[in-house]
Amino acid sequence: MKDHTPDFLELIRLAATSLPPDVERALRAAVEREEPGSSGRAALEAILQNVEMARAGSTPICQDTGTPIFTVHHPAGWSTRALREQIRRAVAEATHRSYLRPNAVDSLSGRNTGDNLGDEHYPTIHFEESEDDALVVDLMLKGGGCENVGAQYRLPDSRLKAGRDLEGVRRAALDAVHQAQGKGCAPGILGIAIGGDRGTSYIASKETLLRQLDDENPDPALAELEDRITEQANMLGVGPMGFGGATTVLGAKVKATHRLPASYFVSISYMCWAYRRRQMTIQAGEAAYS
Numbered sequence: 050m051k052d053h054t055p056d057f058l059e060l061i062r063l064a065a066t067s068l069p070p071d072v073e074r075a076l077r078a079a080v081e082r083e084e085p086g087s088s089g090r091a092a093l094e095a096i097l098q099n100v101e102m103a104r105a106g107s108t109p110i111c112q113d114t115g116t117p118i119f120t121v122h123h124p125a126g127w128s129t130r131a132l133r134e135q136i137r138r139a140v141a142e143a144t145h146r147s148y149l150r151p152n153a154v155d156s157l158s159g160r161n162t163g164d165n166l167g168d169e170h171y172p173t174i175h176f177e178e179s180e181d182d183a184l185v186v187d188l189m190l191k192g193g194g195c196e197n198v199g200a201q202y203r204l205p206d207s208r209l210k211a212g213r214d215l216e217g218v219r220r221a222a223l224d225a226v227h228q229a230q231g232k233g234c235a236p237g238i239l240g241i242a243i244g245g246d247r248g249t250s251y252i253a254s255k256e257t258l259l260r261q262l263d264d265e266n267p268d269p270a271l272a273e274l275e276d277r278i279t280e281q282a283n284m285l286g287v288g289p290m291g292f293g294g295a296t297t298v299l300g301a302k303v304k305a306t307h308r309l310p311a312s313y314f315v316s317i318s319y320m321c322w323a324y325r326r327r328q329m330t331i332q333a334g335e336a337a338y339s
């Protein structure tokens with residue numbers, strides 16, 4: 050099996066330093082919605098200037114380069130052990146080259162490993178065998194501040210008057226945005242999972258953040274819910290970085306998974322404006338990036 054460490058390194062560089070086009074388009078559209086001279090508009094203009102500088106200089110978009118989360122779809126017969134080793138080597142090299150900040154800290158001692166390599170959960174790597182003959186790898190860099198304002202609800206929730214239905218999901222999502230109050234670096238993007246157990250629900254909420262911002266949910270009810278949550282979150286007035294304004298979120302993505310009859314979890318992964326995700330496809334030994 051070929052050594053794809055350099056390809057993984059390029060995937061990390063791209064994710065850390067160049068915001069995806071759909072996210073940048075959404076931020077540029079958001080600037081136009083904010084009042085001229087307002088703090089919210091100034092925050093978005095500073096964000097966009099920073100995005101351009103990071104891309105031009107191959108420097109990180111944000112000082113917190115986040116938790117690297119890899120989702121690997123591999124053809125049958127590929128060694129996941131070898132792929133894991135290549136990914137870990139690439140992560141260490143990306144840290145050495147300052148594409149990534151050393152972020153892996155031992156939870157008990159507080160010691161930073163210095164190379165972003167922790168135990169088997171850090172960096173996070175999910176493997177899935179596919180029927181395709183290409184290797185497809187998604188990488189998301191999930192910032193710590195936005196991870197801190199993620200939330201999980203167990204419905205029904207009497208405080209929110211939220212039942213076990215899509216109206217209850219809407220109430221939970223808006224509560225999470227309200228509680229965040231711009232922390233986690235708004236404008237954010239909501240990855241929402243309905244169902245699962247506590248663990249799989251959070252995993253699904255992050256998976257849904259791999260969708261394009263401007264795509265459409267194939268389920269009409271969920272598509273409508275995504276639009277309503279986005280519209281109503283933006284009526285809260287929290288605004289960019291919590292300065293007030295028209296743009297509190299750039300979008301919401303909802304996924305429903307199966308659950309036990311006894312449980313109805315709604316898990317919300319909040320992604321900050323530094324919505325760093327990139328994809329690499331390797332076919333016939335050649336890597337392409339998007």
Ligand code: SF4
Pocket residue numbers: 111112113114115191192193194195196233234321322323
């Ligand atoms: S939440 Fe996002 S933008 Fe804010 S500091 Fe963390 S990574 Fe950076």
